[in-house]
Amino acid sequence: MKTRFTVLLLTLFMSVNLSFAQEDSQEECMTNLSLFDGYAKSKKYDDAYGPWKIVREKCPKFNRAIYAHGEKILTHKITNSTGAEQVAFINDLMLLHDQSREHFESKYDLADVLVDKANLAYKYKKELNKTDEQVYAMFDEAYTKDAKNFSDAKGLYSYFSLAVDLYDAEKLSAQQMFDKYDDVNEIIEGIIESNTVKLNKYAAKEEAGEQLSKKEAQRKASYESYINAFETKILPSMDQKLGKRATCEVLIPLYEKDFEENKNNGVWLQRAMNRMYAKGCKEDPLFLKLVQQKNTIEPSADTAYYLYVLTGEQKYIDQTISLSTDPLKKAKLYKGLAQELKAKGSYSKARQYYMEALKLNPSDGSPYLSIAAMYAKSANNCVIQTLISVPYFG
Structure with a gap:
């Protein structure tokens, strides 16, 4: 009986101590979270590093700020270090990306984590002693496992760029390179289409004479910026990289x-x-x-x-x-038809199809530019014809 009482007392004592330890740990994490959050927001990343490390190690599930601020803190450390120390920080950031999904899976898509790691490996390929094939395999894993969430512009371009480099090194066939171009191009077209659908809602609202709220105007600007980045930077860069290989x-x-x-x-x-x-x-x-x-x-x-x-x-x-049933695809086809007719000099019919494209995709202003160019050319032709028909009296 005495032995049982002693065991019970010991168990109770250990339970109380564990409870106090957990409370102390939680309190320590809260204090250090507040410290590194303040430092990180002020961009004092060296000061943030110590308290951030404590929270990351003791309470990895405590708050998502561990991973959001942690990426900035470690990026700062990588930028301001060299040699073995820099490589250690790079590898630690790789680990942090894995941990972010491990502890906050709903907030971090698999592709986001894999692409972040691949981008890091691509940037520090030399320091990490990685080959093009190894880095390409990292991007390829993101595409293979979670293509629908592979939306990072830099990552998509790097993925394709490496495919071209591997083709030049005779490690990918021409068909594999073209397939990769199409894979990446289709992802980008999907991203542009998705953002265009969202953008058109605001364009329709403005056309109806309604004023956008501050939040709506910000979202509209964000969608426009995203579309512009892919249409005017990433896709042209991919075509330039492909160059004479196609x-x-x-x-x-x-x-x-x-x-x-x-x-x-x-x-x-x-x-x-x-x-x-x-x-x-x-x-x-x-x-x-x-x-x-x-x-x-x-x-x-x-x-x-x-x-x-x-x-x-x-x-x-x-x-x-x-x-053609999809509005955006139909708008693209109308533009294609208009461009063919414009090239043949059928301006009236071309204008008709450009206007149809505008109805289906009002946020795309390029048909207006094409119509204006046709008017300008028609006006020039009229001036020339007039000059030719006017008799010369010398």
Whole structure:
């Protein structure tokens, strides 16, 4: 009986001590959280490092600020160190990215964590003694495991850029490089489309004469900035990086060689004809062959559009419009049709299609610029014609 009482008393004593220890630990974490939060907000990252480290080690689930501020603190340490010390901080930031998802999974998508680590490895490739293949594999893991959340502009460009570098080093085939271009391009098109849909809501509100609230104006500016970054910086940079590796002289033999193997693969056919059209290879018989095959197995607005480009027949314009249901994709097709007609000098019809594109995507102002350019050219032509028709009296 006495032994049982002693054990019970000892258990109770240990329980009380553990409770007090936990309270002390919580209090210590709260104090240090307040300290490093204040320092970090003032950008005094060296002062923040000590108390931040205590909270991270003792209370890793305590507050998400551990990971939000922690990234800034360690980035500062990396920037202001060299050699083995710098490598240690880089590896610690890699670990912190993993821990952020481990302890706050709902706040950190898998792709975000993997891309952050890949971006870090890419930036400090030399210091970490990593090869292009190793860093590419890190980006590829993010794409393979969580493509829908792979939206980081810098990461997407670096991923593709490494694919080109590996192609140049003969470690990826031309087809693999083009596939990666298309993979990344499709992600970017999805991001642009998603932000355009959100942006158009505000554009419609403004067109109706309503004033946007301060918050709405900020969101509108954010969507515009995001779209602009991808459309005017990332996509052109990708095309510049691809450069002469994607000329007609390269593409035609490649697609000729792989046609029989892929003639029933709708994705391959779509990408091949898109690439040939984008690079000005539409005059080659292979382009028609690709389009006709795609139209045979999977008729779509795209194939109808390309058939119009090839034949100039009105029925394919009608088919293009009838097969296109998504408003943004339809707006893009209208712009494509307008550009083809503009190139042929059919300004009146081109203007009609530019206006249709504007109705479907009011936040895209580029049709206005094209219409203005047509008016300017028409005006110049009229002036020239007038000058030619006026008799000269010398």
